[in-house]
C-alpha cells in the first residue's frame with residue numbers, strides 16, 4: 039500500500055540553526071536526539087537539551103509554527119483555535135455514559151502543542167498527587183518535595199498587565215520568579231464580581247473557605263486564579279517561553295514543523311530491540327524519510343499522539359495489533375489503555391438584569407465593532423477584555439464530605455484528604471473512570487479510536503451530581519441575593535436524580551486533560567509502558583515524555599504536571615549521557 043522507498047538521511051555537516059517547514063529542507067546531520075512532537079513537553083526538552091552546545095537536537099512537529107498566530111498569542115482569542123488547522127480535530131467514539139454522544143477532544147496542532155491553545159490555568163495540584171506518583175512508580179524523585187526545583191525552573195511569576203496591587207491574591211513564598219513560563223494573577227477587570235465572590239467565600243466558609251494560594255500543595259477551598267499569561271498580556275506557551283528567540287538561535291537546535299511522524303522503527307545494525315529511528319511520510323508524497331538518532335528518540339506527542347505512534351510502530355497489545363494487521367515489535371499490553379480524562383460540565387445560572395456591571399463589553403461575543411475595538415486596545419495598550427481567556431477569576435476545589443455515601447460505596451480515587459474531587463466551575467477533578475485508545479486500521483493517517491469512557495464508573499456521575507449541588511450552594515450565598523436568580527435550562531426543571539443525571543449525560547464534554555496511555559510503573563513491573571526514568575520498557579533508545587506517562591489523573595489542570603515531567607526528564611537525559 040505504501041512505497042517503502044527510504045531516503046536515509048545520513049551523517050553530514052550541520053547548517054545554521056533554523057526552523058523549517060518541510061523535511062526536505064532539513065540538512066543532513068548527525069542527531070543526538072530526535073524529539074517527536076514540539077508540544078508542551080517537547081519544547082521544554084528541546085530547550086533544555088540544547089543548553090549543551092555539543093548536542094544536536096531535531097524537533098519534528100506535525101503542526102505549524104506558533105509565530106504570529108494571533109489565535110494563540112492573544113489570550114482572549116484562545117477559543118478561536120478550535121476546529122482550525124491548529125487543532126487535531128479529534129472526536130471520541132460515541133460515549134455510552136454521555137447519552138451516546140461523541141464529543142470533541144481538542145489537542146494543539148502547532149508548535150507548543152496544547153500549551154499554545156489551552157485555557158492557561160496554572161494549577162500544580164495537591165502535594166499528595168506527586169507523592170502518590172513517587173510511591174506508585176517506586177521513584178522518590180517524583181515526590182512533591184523533590185519536584186520543587188522543577189517547579190522553580192518552570193515558573194516565572196510576574197505582575198499582571200494592569201499592575202494592580204496583588205497583595206492577598208497569592209503567597210509569594212510558594213512561587214518562582216526565575217523560570218520560563220510566565221504566570222500572573224488575573225487583571226482587575228471585574229472588581230465588583232471579584233469582591234462578591236470573596237464575600238460569598240466568607241459568608242459560606244467551610245468548603246468555600248478562602249485559600250490564599252491553591253498552588254501551595256494544598257489546593258482545597260476558594261482562591262484566585264493564576265494563569266500562564268505574561269505581564270505583556272500574551273500567552274506564555276511552552277513554545278513562547280522555552281523556544282524564545284535566543285534558544286531558537288542555537289546552532290545545535292533544528293525544528294521542522296508541518297511534518298508528521300508515522301512510526302518509530304528498529305534501527306538497522308543495532309543489537310536487541312533498539313529503536314532510534316523515525317519514519318516520516320506524507321499522504322501525498324510517496325517517499326518515506328527515515329531519520330536516526332545516535333542517542334535517543336524521545337516521543338512527546340501527547341496522550342493521544344504518543345500511543346497512536348507506538349501502536350502503528352507495532353508496540354502495543356499483540357492481539358489488538360493483529361486485528362489491524364500490524365506486526366508486533368514489542369508486546370506491551372498497556373499502550374493506549376487506562377486513558378483517563380476529567381469530565382467537564384457547564385452549569386448555567388441566570389443573572390438579574392443589570393445586576394452585574396459588564397461595562398461596555400457586555401455584547402463582545404456578538405458585536406464585531408466591539409471586537410475590533412477590543413483588539414485595538416489589546417494591541418496598543420495591553421488592556422481590555424482580550425487580556426484574559428476566562429471571565430472567571432477564582433476557582434473552588436472541593437471534596438465530597440468525609441461521611442459521603444459515595445466514598446463509602448466506592449474507593450476514594452483521590453490521593454489524600456487534601457486533594458479535591460470537584461473543581462468549580464470547570465469540572466470534576468478526580469475520576470475513577472478509565473477508558474482506552476486503540477487504532478481502527480493500519481493507516482497512520484486515520485485518527486485513533488479514543489474512548490475515555492466517561493461515567494462508566496458511577497462514582498464520577500454521582501460526584502458531578504454533588505458538584506451541581508455545591509454550585510447551587512455557592513449561588514445561594516447572601517451576597518448573590520439580588521444577582522443570581524437561579525439555574526437556567528433543563529437543570530432548573532430537574533427535580534429527580536434521574537433528571538439531573540440526564541442533564542449531566544446530555545451536556546458533559548471533555549475536560550481536555552487526558553492522561554495515562556503510556557503509564558509509568560516501577561522498573562520490572564508487569565504493568566505500565568515506561569519505567570520511572572520514562573524509558574520504554576524492554577527497548578533501548580526510546581523515551582516518552584508527555585502527559586501519557588501519568589498513571590493517575592492529577593487533581594489539577596494538567597499543564598504544570600507535564601512541565602514538571604519534562605523538566606525532570608531533561609535532567610535525567612543529561613545525567614544519563616553526560617555525567
Ligand SMILES: Cc1cc2nc3c(=O)[nH]c(=O)nc-3n(C[C@H](O)[C@H](O)[C@H](O)COP(=O)(O)OP(=O)(O)OC[C@H]3O[C@@H](n4cnc5c(N)ncnc54)[C@H](O)[C@@H]3O)c2cc1C
Pocket residue numbers: 074075076077078079080098099100101144145146147148149150151152153155156157158159160161297298299300338339340341343344347550551552583584585586594595596597598600
Ligand atoms: C483546549 C485545551 C484547554 C486546556 N486548558 C488547560 C488549562 O487551562 N490549564 C492546564 O493546565 N491544562 C490545560 N489543558 C491541558 C494541557 O494543555 C495538556 O495536558 C498539556 O499541554 C499536554 O502536553 P503534552 O506535551 O502531553 O502534549 P501536547 O502539548 O499536546 O504536545 C504534543 C505535540 O505533539 C505533536 N504531535 C502529535 N502527534 C505527532 C506526530 N505523529 N508527528 C509529529 N508531531 C506530533 C502535536 O502536534 C503537539 O504539538 C488544556 C488542553 C486543551 C487542548
Ligand SMILES: *[C@@H]1O[C@H](CO)[C@@H](O)[C@H](O)[C@H]1NC(C)=O
Pocket residue numbers: 121122123124125126127147
Ligand atoms: C481541523 O478542521 C478544520 C476545519 O475543518 C480544518 O481547516 C483543519 O485543517 C483541521 N485540522 C487538521 C490538523 O487537519
Ligand SMILES: *[C@@H]1O[C@H](CO)[C@@H](O)[C@H](O)[C@H]1NC(C)=O
Pocket residue numbers: 321322
Ligand atoms: C493531499 O491530497 C489530498 C487529497 O488528495 C488533498 O486534499 C490535499 O490538499 C493534499 N495536500 C497537499 C499538501 O498537497
Ligand SMILES: *[C@@H]1O[C@H](CO)[C@@H](O)[C@H](O)[C@H]1NC(C)=O
Pocket residue numbers: 371372375376565566589
Ligand atoms: C491501569 O492502572 C492500574 C494501576 O493504576 C494497573 O494496575 C492496571 O494494570 C492498568 N491497566 C491497564 C489496562 O493498563
Ligand SMILES: *[C@@H]1O[C@H](CO)[C@@H](O)[C@H](O)[C@H]1NC(C)=O
Pocket residue numbers: 391392
Ligand atoms: C439596564 O440598563 C440599561 C442601560 O443602562 C437600561 O436601558 C435598562 O433599562 C436597564 N434594565 C433594567 C431591567 O433595569
Ligand SMILES: *[C@@H]1O[C@H](CO)[C@@H](O)[C@H](O)[C@H]1NC(C)=O
Pocket residue numbers: 199200415419421
Ligand atoms: C491604557 O492603559 C493604562 C494603564 O494600564 C490605563 O490607565 C488606560 O486607561 C488605558 N487606556 C485605554 C484607552 O484604555
Ligand SMILES: *[C@@H]1O[C@H](CO)[C@@H](O)[C@H](O)[C@H]1NC(C)=O
Pocket residue numbers: 439440455
Ligand atoms: C475530614 O477528615 C479529615 C481527616 O480526618 C479532617 O481533617 C477534616 O477536618 C474532616 N472534614 C470535615 C468537614 O469534617
Ligand SMILES: *[C@@H]1O[C@H](CO)[C@@H](O)[C@H](O)[C@H]1NC(C)=O
Pocket residue numbers: 439441442443
Ligand atoms: C454527614 O455529616 C453531616 C454533618 O455532620 C450530616 O449533616 C450529614 O447528614 C451526614 N451525611 C451522611 C450521609 O451521613
Ligand SMILES: *[C@@H]1O[C@H](CO)[C@@H](O)[C@H](O)[C@H]1NC(C)=O
Pocket residue numbers: 526527528531
Ligand atoms: C421548564 O418548565 C417550564 C414549566 O413546565 C417550561 O415552561 C419550560 O419550558 C421548561 N424549561 C426548560 C428549559 O425545559
Ligand SMILES: *[C@@H]1O[C@H](CO)[C@@H](O)[C@H](O)[C@H]1NC(C)=O
Pocket residue numbers: 137528532537540541544
Ligand atoms: C437529554 O437529551 C435527550 C435527547 O436529546 C432529550 O430527549 C432529553 O430531554 C434531554 N434531557 C435533559 C434533562 O436535558
Ligand SMILES: *[C@@H]1O[C@H](CO)[C@@H](O)[C@H](O)[C@H]1NC(C)=O
Pocket residue numbers: 561562
Ligand atoms: C529488575 O530486574 C533486573 C533483572 O532481573 C534486576 O537486575 C534489577 O535489580 C531489577 N530492578 C529492580 C528495581 O527491581
